Amino acid sequence: MPVPASRPYRDLKRAIRPGDWLTMLAAVAVILVLFESLWLGETASKVQIRAGNQIHSTLSINQQRVVEVPGPLGITTVVIDHGKARVASDPGARQYCVKQGWLDQAGQVAMCLPNQVSVELLGSRKIHDSLNY
Amino acid sequence: MTEKPGHILQASADDHRIAKLAAIAIGLHLIEAVLPSPLPGVKPGIANIVTLYVLYKFGIGTAAWVSLLRVFAGSLLLGHMLSPTFVLSLSGAIASLLVLFFAIRLPHRWFGPVSLSILAAFAHIGGQLLLVWLWLIPHAGLAYLTPLFALAALVFGIINGLVTARLLSQTDGQRQ
Numbered sequence: 627m628p629v630p631a632s633r634p635y636r637d638l639k640r641a642i643r644p645g646d647w648l649t650m651l652a653a654v655a656v657i658l659v660l661f662e663s664l665w666l667g668e669t670a671s672k673v674q675i676r677a678g679n680q681i682h683s684t685l686s687i688n689q690q691r692v693v694e695v696p697g698p699l700g701i702t703t704v705v706i707d708h709g710k711a712r713v714a715s716d717p718g719a720r721q722y723c724v725k726q727g728w729l730d731q732a733g734q735v736a737m738c739l740p741n742q743v744s745v746e747l748l749g750s751r752k753i754h755d756s757l758n759y
Numbered sequence: 760m761t762e763k764p765g766h767i768l769q770a771s772a773d774d775h776r777i778a779k780l781a782a783i784a785i786g787l788h789l790i791e792a793v794l795p796s797p798l799p800g801v802k803p804g805i806a807n808i809v810t811l812y813v814l815y816k817f818g819i820g821t822a823a824w825v826s827l828l829r830v831f832a833g834s835l836l837l838g839h840m841l842s843p844t845f846v847l848s849l850s851g852a853i854a855s856l857l858v859l860f861f862a863i864r865l866p867h868r869w870f871g872p873v874s875l876s877i878l879a880a881f882a883h884i885g886g887q888l889l890l891v892w893l894w895l896i897p898h899a900g901l902a903y904l905t906p907l908f909a910l911a912a913l914v915f916g917i918i919n920g921l922v923t924a925r926l927l928s929q930t931d932g933q934r935q
Contacts, residue, residue: 641924645869660906
């Protein structure tokens with residue numbers, strides 16, 4: 627079968643029609659939206675601190691603040707620092723919530739079970755986490 | 760297909776053509792099955808080149824025959840028949856045929872094989888992901904893979920579309 631001499635550029639130009647560029651552009655847009663919405667977690671806007679069975683306080687995460695939360699064992703210290711929050715100190719034995727370090731995504735939780743204190747970051751909407759199920 | 764007295768099945772020219780084209784598609788399907796893949800489900804889908812080519816040359820009816828025969832025969836040969844792999848393959852093929860049914864009506868001056876290939880690739884992975892989500896793993900982790908699948912669909916969609924355009928232009932040239 628005689629194949630015409632390859633002219634890659636002209637062939638490519640003829641193969642891709644104007645609407646094809648539109649289709650590719652739309653596809654790229656869809657992919658970017660998918661990456662953005664499914665890969666980048668939502669940034670948090672609020673910090674909710676619970677003590678025992680009560681909400682101790684709900685604070686904006688965009689501030690610098692140290693909150694002292696009283697529990698049955700003593701004081702749990704929560705630090706909020708411009709977009710992130712952590713438990714700085716806790717009287718509990720194992721220090722799990724302290725070792726968890728900074729939280730900065732909506733839905734993240736640090737729990738200090740012995741002292742019955744939890745710190746949860748909230749986004750614009752409540753997303754499901756293992757606490758709800 | 761016409762059945763004559765004496766119960767002799769006679770294959771029409773259409774049947775022969777479908778069988779030949781489906782055989783090519785099945786061959787490509789088998790070649791692809793042995794290619795290693797970085798992520799289960801990410802495949803070039805080179806058999807879809809045949810589906811697209813047939814769609815342009817002989818219409819959606821023949822394309823549907825070739826595509827579905829490829830799914831059934833391919834899964835028989837690979838031993839996937841009626842397994843989840845087969846059902847996924849079938850759902851992808853049906854979804855992309857549905858999209859192609861409408862996409863082939865787009866004005867040809869503006870939208871060529873590359874558009875159709877991309878649309879079919881997205882429909883293929885979309886149909887499969889929907890089925891996986893509804894039937895196999897309704898887990899949020901699937902959402903993390905979706906952008907990667909979509910990216911692969913775009914890349915392989917463009918490549919397959921270009922190959923189809925090249926094939927079509929060559930066979931058109933032969934006729935002239």
